[in-house]
Amino acid sequence: MTKDKTLLFLLFITALILLSTVGTYGVIESSDARYAEIGREMFISKDWLHPNLLDIHHYHKPPITYQITALGYELFGVNAFGARFFLQIAILVQMLLVYLLTLQFTPNKKTGLWAAAIYFTFPLVLVASRNLTTDAFLTTFTLLSIYVWVRYRKEGQSLWLYIFTLSLGLGFLTKGPVVFLAPTLFALLYNRLETSKQTWNIHHIAAWSLFIAIAASWFLYLAIDNPAFWDYFIGRQTVDRFSHNVFSRSEPFWYFIALAPLLGMPWLLLLPWFIKKLKLKFSTDTIESILLLAVAVPLIFFSISTSKRILYILPLYPLLAVVIALMLQKTKEEKSIFVLRFIASYALLLFIALGIAPWIAGKITFPTLLTPISFFLILWLVWFWRSSTMEVKSKSVFISFVAAAYFLLAATTLFSYSVQSFKIATPVAQWIKEKHLDKQEILVYNKRLPSLAFELNRSIISLYNGDRSLNREVQFETDNKWEKYLYNITQKSERQRLERLLKKNPSVLVVYKVDLSAAQTWLKAYYPQKKRLGKWTIYYQEDKE
Numbered sequence: 001m002t003k004d005k006t007l008l009f010l011l012f013i014t015a016l017i018l019l020s021t022v023g024t025y026g027v028i029e030s031s032d033a034r035y036a037e038i039g040r041e042m043f044i045s046k047d048w049l050h051p052n053l054l055d056i057h058h059y060h061k062p063p064i065t066y067q068i069t070a071l072g073y074e075l076f077g078v079n080a081f082g083a084r085f086f087l088q089i090a091i092l093v094q095m096l097l098v099y100l101l102t103l104q105f106t107p108n109k110k111t112g113l114w115a116a117a118i119y120f121t122f123p124l125v126l127v128a129s130r131n132l133t134t135d136a137f138l139t140t141f142t143l144l145s146i147y148v149w150v151r152y153r154k155e156g157q158s159l160w161l162y163i164f165t166l167s168l169g170l171g172f173l174t175k176g177p178v179v180f181l182a183p184t185l186f187a188l189l190y191n192r193l194e195t196s197k198q199t200w201n202i203h204h205i206a207a208w209s210l211f212i213a214i215a216a217s218w219f220l221y222l223a224i225d226n227p228a229f230w231d232y233f234i235g236r237q238t239v240d241r242f243s244h245n246v247f248s249r250s251e252p253f254w255y256f257i258a259l260a261p262l263l264g265m266p267w268l269l270l271l272p273w274f275i276k277k278l279k280l281k282f283s284t285d286t287i288e289s290i291l292l293l294a295v296a297v298p299l300i301f302f303s304i305s306t307s308k309r310i311l312y313i314l315p316l317y318p319l320l321a322v323v324i325a326l327m328l329q330k331t332k333e334e335k336s337i338f339v340l341r342f343i344a345s346y347a348l349l350l351f352i353a354l355g356i357a358p359w360i361a362g363k364i365t366f367p368t369l370l371t372p373i374s375f376f377l378i379l380w381l382v383w384f385w386r387s388s389t390m391e392v393k394s395k396s397v398f399i400s401f402v403a404a405a406y407f408l409l410a411a412t413t414l415f416s417y418s419v420q421s422f423k424i425a426t427p428v429a430q431w432i433k434e435k436h437l438d439k440q441e442i443l444v445y446n447k448r449l450p451s452l453a454f455e456l457n458r459s460i461i462s463l464y465n466g467d468r469s470l471n472r473e474v475q476f477e478t479d480n481k482w483e484k485y486l487y488n489i490t491q492k493s494e495r496q497r498l499e500r501l502l503k504k505n506p507s508v509l510v511v512y513k514v515d516l517s518a519a520q521t522w523l524k525a526y527y528p529q530k531k532r533l534g535k536w537t538i539y540y541q542e543d544k545e
Contacts, residue, residue: 003109018088023081025416026426035132036083037450039069055485062173065134090136115325121404124263134175135311141171142315145183156197165207169214186294192284251308266346274327291323343396347403367417420534429455441507509539
């Protein structure tokens with residue numbers, strides 16, 4: 001089998017692994033459900049430029065992620081598979097780009113295959129495939145821009161420059177200025193290694209004009225309509241995210257530095273060993289050093305920032321996959337047996353842990369099917385270790401790929417098997433539908449639960465009683481329609497407005513985790529019946545019709 005066919009086979013197997021179980025459980029609070037619901041509301045309204053969350057404008061991010069998600073619903077319907085489908089495509093495209101980028105630094109296609117497979121093994125990549133956010137799409141555009149910049153510097157063709165600015169523009173419309181971090185630093189470092197084949201010309205002006213036209217389009221559209229958007233985007237959504245904890249996402253400085261290696265297991269744990277054995281010096285003389293510096297500096301930037309979410313550093317991991325594959329290629333054969341032992345030990349521990357997990361008492365119930373599958377994989381690992389069908393380095397990569405695939409499938413099965421152990425509204429929505437209550441008004445007490453709106457595929461009403469997540473930004477609403485979907489029941493006038501609604505229309509009240517506060521127990525008078533589903537409590541009145 002040629003290397004190109006092997007790549008296609010790798011991508012095909014990965015696609016099966018990614019797509020086979022991605023829709024077997026509902027969307028999870030908070031980011032996964034939030035983006036899925038915004039995409040659903042965009043799909044229903046056909047308003048592609050004004051994102052809404054629970055029927056209130058939500059301008060925290062540019063619209064591309066929501067638009068891509070809405071396209072998933074167009075193809076597959078409003079369901080978890082449709083919501084996450086293009087996430088899987090993004091991961092596959094990233095694997096292809098990792099392969100192609102690696103080949104820009106080495107003629108060895110096997111090394112490119114290693115890099116693509118290693119990228120898939122990173123736990124952070126697996127998390128990204130199951131958690132709908134902007135980060136997987138941003139990573140795709142970031143990686144594309146890095147790849148085409150290398151091609152541009154090597155070949156000097158203006159087409160690559162246009163693709164570079166196009167990908168940056170689309171990345172900007174995905175998550176704003178953060179798209180510049182990794183590509184800009186990489187380009188500055190790589191330019192010292194690869195001299196330019198072009199002098200400044202009209203194509204540079206045209207290409208960067210293309211970037212400005214794409215990147216600024218949505219922001220200009222909104223700002224022209226309402227100049228207050230300038231301060232909102234530049235101040236609150238950019239500067240304040242970095243310097244102030246406006247969204248309660250503050251973590252200690254070492255948060256990313258400590259978690260980054262763990263979310264790149266097992267290969268990132270070997271990185272110090274590779275650096276030591278290859279006697280790598282951090283300068284701009286080698287591509288390995290350039291790649292590592294292009295990772296380290298943004299990692300420090302994210303560490304300084306007050307807003308921290310683990311997927312923020314996902315765009316750095318393709319570069320890590322490339323550098324690890326290049327280091328593996330340069331490792332002497334007699335040294336690579338240590339790599340194999342380390343990777344095999346990691347896989348063995350993973351198989352053992354998943355095998356015994358169903359028999360350990362805890363809050364989460366693991367499916368017993370994991371035990372025989374883990375036992376089989378342990379036997380396979382012993383056989384594969386002893387076999388001579390594959391050389392040592394490729395064997396290490398293959399074992400890590402199998403371990404990652406099993407981990408992903410096991411985790412996905414766990415989500416669908418123990419759905420009530422996670423913040424997934426599917427059982428609640430199913431029960432409401434079975435009782436034929438889904439046509440009534442659906443009220444949610446003191447929680448922002450887009451997952452319930454998504455699972456019911458309809459609007460819901462939020463009752464604010466102090467929960468921070470329901471402090472919605474309504475300054476850009478053009479009318480009072482949003483008041484139909486949000487009641488501040490700490491205020492007397494809002495309570496009276498809610499009482500009028502309850503007397504007029506039949507409704508269902510959903511409470512998650514907590515009970516109604518003492519001041520709000522009056523709500524129970526409207527609901528003679530109650531149902532408990534795990535951490536959920538449903539107050540309702542049978543529809544007599």
